[in-house]
Amino acid sequence: MLEIRDLVVLRDGRRVVDGLRLCVPAGCVYALLGGNGAGKTTTIDAILGFVPAAGGMVRVDGLSPADDAVAVRRRVAYLPENVALYPYLSGVENLDYFCTMAGIALSRADAAALLDRAGLAREAQGRRVRGYSKGMRQKVGLAIAQARSASLLLLDEPTSGLDPAAADDMARSVRAAADAGMAVLMATHDLFNARQLADRIGILRAGVLVAEFDASTLDHQALTAAYLAHARAAGAAS
């Protein structure tokens, strides 16, 4: 479970996250929408303890990155926009390598089952990652997260650069991770994917959470209208 209360983060003395409050329980997918520079990545950095909070608090399963960033990172799986894997190892070898580094022993059958669950086709699992698409690399990242039993999954722009079929595929894999009990926070510009996948949606503007919705209460058109209204307000203010 992720809990953020009144979080303030400063960059060069500027409040780039300003009083953020949100909660992501286990099994919930939360989409954090916002334009360029809204503070989405900075929020992720604060959860991981890469930037300090100037105010408020972050808790992952009750643990604070300010007190014990290592313990927090043990519970968190972070999939950046481009998941870094060893290009000359296969998907299954990457999974095995990262698990070994984390002290987790996996049988071949366990590894294949994890990759299956993440949505990576069997015939791709033994191929070198060098030839993988972005979506395939993300699936290996998801399998590593599942193997580590991470309780919180952080995704930064998971669907940017993916074609609609690959984005849909990714959404299914993330949904499966949430259904298996992970809390998921996804920073994105992709309104369609947010509407399709998320349980809750927040709109961040200049570091402030200006709107929050239960995804089932609004259709794609209503979400687009709300997002554009806030984006235009941001444009008018700058």
Ligand SMILES: Nc1ncnc2c1ncn2[C@@H]1O[C@H](COP(=O)(O)OP(=O)(O)OP(=O)(O)O)[C@@H](O)[C@H]1O
């Ligand atoms: N290392 C840094 N040093 C100084 N300012 C930074 C740094 N990183 C981010 N910022 C500033 O903090 C603000 C929030 O940036 P952030 O990257 O969190 O936004 P974002 O919502 O993730 O944007 P994008 O969608 O473009 O990735 C921006 O004004 C950005 O210029």
